[in-house]
Amino acid sequence: MDDPPKKRITEFDDMLQLVGSWGRFQVMLMVMFFPFNLFLGYVYLSSVLINYTPPHWCKVEELLSTNLTMEQRKYLSVPLEEDLEYSKCAVYAPDWNQVISEGYTEPDPNWPKVPCSSGWEYDLEHFHRSSVTDFDWVCDRSWIPSLGQAMFFAGAIPGTLVFGYISDTFGRIPATVASNTLAMLSGILTTFSVNHWNFFCLRFLTGACHNMFFTIPYILSLEYVDKSKRTLVGNLGLALFLTISGVSQPWLIKYIGDWKIFSWIIFGQMSIVFALPWIMPESSRWLQSQGQSDKAVQIMRKIAKINRRKVSEESFKSYKELCDKQKESESSGQKSTFFDLFRHRNLRKNVILVVILFMIITCVFDSTVRNVTNMKFSIYLTFMISVALELPADLLSIVGISHLGRRFSASVSLGLCGLCLLLAVPLSDYPIIAATFAFTGRFFATYALNTGFQYTVEVMPTSLRGQGAALSNISSMVAQIGSPYIVYSSNLNPNLPFILMGILGLVGILPGLFLPETADTQLPDSIEDAEARGLNDRFFWIPLMGSENRYKTKKNSTSGVENPAFVET
DSSP: OBOOTTOOOOSHHHHHHHHOSSSHHHHHHHHHHHHHHHHHHHHHHHHHHHTOOOOEEEOOHHHHTSSOOHHHHHHHHOOBOTTSOBOSSEEEOSOHHHHHHTTOOSOOTTSOEEEOOSOEEEOTTTSOBOHHHHHTOOGGGTHHHHHHHHHHHHHHHHHHHHHHHHHHHHOHHHHHHHHHHHHHHHHHHGGGOOSHHHHHHHHHHHHHTTTHHHHHHHHHHHHTSOGGGHHHHHHHHIIIIIHHHHHHHHHHHHHHOBHHHHHHHHHHGGGGGGGHHHHSOOOHHHHHHTTOHHHHHHHHHHHHHHTTOBOOHHHHHHHHHHHHHHHHHIIIIIOOOGGGGGSSHHHHHHHHHHHHHHHHHHHHHHHHHHGGGGSSSOHHHHHHHHHHTHHHHHHHHHHHHHHHOHHHHHHHHHHHHHHHHHHTTTTTTSHHHHHHHHHHHHHHHHHHHHHHHHHHHHSSOGGGHHHHHHHHHHHHHHHHTTHHHHHHGGGTOTTHHHHHHHHHHHHTHHHHHTSOOOTTOOOOOSHHHHHTTTTTBOTTOOGGGOGGGSBSSOOOTTTOOOOGGGOOO
């Protein structure tokens, strides 16, 4: 297919349409992005299993040398709590040598009770060995896993800044390789921790690459596709490969039975990232924004060849001139800086709202993910069901985000998430019904997260997209520092996590409603494009209503030209 003669390239999307905005190249790029969805599951979800606390009770050294089974030892030595559950942190303290010699098989409620002093026994017949069982992070040390997860999100704050800077300064590919390499190394080295201080430091390093190791290739993939296919490309990998990653993990660690070997297997897979510079192209949008015209043109030629599109030399020359023009703008001191995100009124509003929205979405989502440990069912089953909901939620979001739009997708899904989680509270005496509402809330939280991911890309201009996404991610990590404590609040009241998550979900309805609708629009290349976002959109418009009903200002009936104040540039 030939491009129209003498077509002048005025923006990146003009050139993308000529070389093909949806073809063999974009399908190949989408497939290359699939492994990062697997890695997202490894880095983000595995900590629930690695830090899992199995059933445990105080160890009595004297009873270990007897012929008593695990259940018999527990029955004889561990007192019952008020809820008729075995105590996790207290033990009877009679003269055990006398008890053994006299052949006691029943405990005496009058025996003195003391805190555990000889460590704990864990039910490793039915559950796997974890960091908690290795280091006895239970009872008065049960705060350590939650703080370790908080350190993970704390590490993401400086890490996101660093990798966002690398992405915008050196390119998407170097930033992707660096962040995934750090995730791999820190994930493996965590298994060599000797105390909780080592563990905290390594969790901080793992968090430093979260979630930029996924977000940067996510941005790269979206920058090369047609606006109508962005939702498909962004969510198909999540639907398929994040689901596979999450569903397989609980059964893998149960089969292996050891968190260390499990970690070596999953994080070792990330070594394939070293092949990335040879198989995935650099972002032409980024090269264009940096004025690197020769490299940008070379990549566009390859895309045209792969997509079997015939593009005239005049078009490539015009595109090169566009890149050179941006290079001249950079040389003359017109290079965009991070603070440009806040110098323009509409862009500033959109950036602040998308940050608030993403903070709420990620905090609610992360809390629903980790809250599986508070459900009254097998951790392996609840973890699998919880992650399996990614598939229908991601597939629905491919359709829903495109037809309902980003604004109402975010608001409605968060509202329904909050409502379902709150409904689980009065039904807590009916575990299956309560779990159904909790899992439904998890479903809508996933849908909301997919919307949030796209918003952080589509609101930001190309020259600042890496740093803008970094700002959103940093803010979300600050919010997610609180999610382990939302889950941990079940120690105060079993219903408290559901109440807190439900309230957050309902609050999250608001920010999405006041963001611009980015469906059926090109990614903004310049700050001016980003500033013009949504200025003439109707408040209640959704893509299903048709593009002709989108704008408040109609086309001029005589000239056929839109009001120039609202034309996207």
